[in-house]
Amino acid sequence: MHPVTISKITARRFVLGRQGLWPGRRWQGVEGTASALRVMEGLQLDPLNVAARSQDIALWGRVIDYSPAHLDQVAYRQREFFDYRGRLSLYPMRELPYWGVAMQRLRQHPRWQQISANTRLLQSIRDELHRRGPLGNRDFAGTARVNSYRGRKDSALALYWMWLVGEVMIHHRQGFDRRYALRSQVAPPAWDWTAEEGEAEAFFSRKSLAFYGLAPQRTWANDVASCLQRWLEPAEDRARLERLVQQGAAAAVQVEGMKGLHFTRSGDLELLETLEAGAIPPGWQPLQSTSLEQAVFLAPLDIVSARGRAKQWFDFDYTWEVYKPASQRRWGYYTLPVLYGDRLEARLDPRLERASGTLWINGFWLEEHAPAQDPAFAAALARGLQGFAAFVGARQVDFLAPGAGPDSPDQAYLQHAWQSFNGGG
Numbered sequence: 001m002h003p004v005t006i007s008k009i010t011a012r013r014f015v016l017g018r019q020g021l022w023p024g025r026r027w028q029g030v031e032g033t034a035s036a037l038r039v040m041e042g043l044q045l046d047p048l049n050v051a052a053r054s055q056d057i058a059l060w061g062r063v064i065d066y067s068p069a070h071l072d073q074v075a076y077r078q079r080e081f082f083d084y085r086g087r088l089s090l091y092p093m094r095e096l097p098y099w100g101v102a103m104q105r106l107r108q109h110p111r112w113q114q115i116s117a118n119t120r121l122l123q124s125i126r127d128e129l130h131r132r133g134p135l136g137n138r139d140f141a142g143t144a145r146v147n148s149y150r151g152r153k154d155s156a157l158a159l160y161w162m163w164l165v166g167e168v169m170i171h172h173r174q175g176f177d178r179r180y181a182l183r184s185q186v187a188p189p190a191w192d193w194t195a196e197e198g199e200a201e202a203f204f205s206r207k208s209l210a211f212y213g214l215a216p217q218r219t220w221a222n223d224v225a226s227c228l229q230r231w232l233e234p235a236e237d238r239a240r241l242e243r244l245v246q247q248g249a250a251a252a253v254q255v256e257g258m259k260g261l262h263f264t265r266s267g268d269l270e271l272l273e274t275l276e277a278g279a280i281p282p283g284w285q286p287l288q289s290t291s292l293e294q295a296v297f298l299a300p301l302d303i304v305s306a307r308g309r310a311k312q313w314f315d316f317d318y319t320w321e322v323y324k325p326a327s328q329r330r331w332g333y334y335t336l337p338v339l340y341g342d343r344l345e346a347r348l349d350p351r352l353e354r355a356s357g358t359l360w361i362n363g364f365w366l367e368e369h370a371p372a373q374d375p376a377f378a379a380a381l382a383r384g385l386q387g388f389a390a391f392v393g394a395r396q397v398d399f400l401a402p403g404a405g406p407d408s409p410d411q412a413y414l415q416h417a418w419q420s421f422n423g424g425g
Contacts, residue, residue: 002252003252003254004251004252004253004254005253005255005256006275007255007276008313009342010272010275010276011214011253011258011313012313012314014272015309016342017275017281018039018210018213018268018271019039019040019302020039020040021291021304023280023285024287024288024293024294025063026062026284026285027063028063028064028287029063029066029070030070030073030074032063032064033066033070033074034074034078036063037074037081037090040058041091042211042303044087044088044089044301044306046088046300047176048322049176050333050350050351051334051350051359051388051392052068052352053068053176054299054301055090056068056071058298058299059071060388060391061298061339072172072173079186079187079188080093082170083170084163085099085227093188096187096192097193097195098195098203098204099227100200101195101200101228102228102229103164103194105229106229107165112161112164115158118154118158121154121158122158125140125155125159126167126182129168133181134180135180136174136178137151137155137156137178138177143155167182167183168181169183169186200228201240204224205244207227208224209263211223212303214255214264216260216263217238245263248266249266250263250264251264251268251269289383291339291380294384295338295340295380295385296338296384297336297338297348297384297388298337298339300322300334301320302337306318314337314343314344318337321333331349332363333351334350334351335347335349335363336348336350338381338384340370340380345367346365346366348363348364349362349364356396357395358394358396358397358398359389359394359396359397360400361397361398361411362400365410366413372413378413378417378421379417382420382422383421385397397418399411399414
């Protein structure tokens with residue numbers, strides 16, 4: 001392998017831009033939401049709704065005028081996307097045949113033998129879905145209690161297993177609750193088939209590279225294995241990646257100042273070359289402002305900063321602390337990284353009080369390298385906060401009094417930037 005060498009700035013901009021976050025929003029509305037989802041390759045979903053759900057924050061950061069109704073429209077009405085995977089994510093419907101390989105393997109997984117052997121329960125669910133569907137967990141009485149975080153009734157586990165193996169799909173959601181239907185009632189006929197194993201392996205080998213943008217071998221291999229539900233020895237993973245490089249489908253990249261090689265799709269080398277020259281790739285031009293003009297608050301599960309990637313690419317120590325006890329949190333309950341330009345310069349802990357329409361800023365923290373003395377930075381933060389408040393439907397933004405929330409010495413900075421932006425009010 002003869003790796004291409006790039007700077008870390010180029011790598012950072014590529015990772016952001018490949019996911020539609022740099023240099024600014026380049027999609028708009030319902031059609032833009034669908035385009036963004038295709039480029040992202042996968043959007044992780046989460047039920048928590050503190051200010052907004054993670055998936056909606058992710059799309060707000062990429063799509064002008066985004067509304068959660070847009071996601072509902074393209075996924076559950078137009079059937080362009082479907083929910084799948086243990087790490088619940090949204091994928092383009094055209095990928096369904098390739099995920100079918102994992103679905104077939106999960107049918108034989110020992111973990112689910114007790115459920116798969118309960119033919120009477122499974123048939124009763126099929127009959128009910130055929131007669132009354134789409135239905136949710138609560139619509140089934142079950143025949144036995146179980147102790148699982150997937151549900152408390154055997155019918156809930158059976159529905160989940162039927163979803164994993166592709167027998168049922170999520171027809172729509174009420175709030176965030178799933179409403180299941182038989183596969184034939186959800187999947188368009190054009191995509192209701194299963195690919196050959198070799199086709200699926202080739203597909204996911206390329207998809208994982210596109211999803212991460214740049215990935216070390218181990219990260220890539222783990223993701224492909226998870227998609228295929230087939231784990232391989234490291235030597236076989238290396239051989240598979242080397243074949244992709246030899247075939248011209250993948251390329252090795254050396255990022256200056258970082259150990260080891262990263263890999264990308266060979267088709268993206270032109271993007272890296274453009275970025276390394278200091279230019280913006282064609283098709284990446286923002287429709288309105290850039291992230292230097294309006295800061296973006298990243299979703300807690302956004303792939304550019306989740307799973308340790310904030311530290312890798314931005315030297316930004318980020319852990320989503322929502323599931324930690326309050327006494328163990330360093331920052332806050334629902335803290336979001338703040339993107340300014342191509343750097344993560346701060347973190348924000350927002351909460352929407354829906355009764356009063358108030359967006360509370362529970363905490364705000366600047367990074368040591370943040371350009372706090374630059375008025376343009378303060379203005380970009382204020383514009384970002386204004387856009388976020390409008391997105392979540394807040395009628396006002398307010399800041400906790402000193403001592404009322406987490407220790408946030410930079411809270412006054414954001415409050416001053418906000419008040420200055422709004423004419424001192």
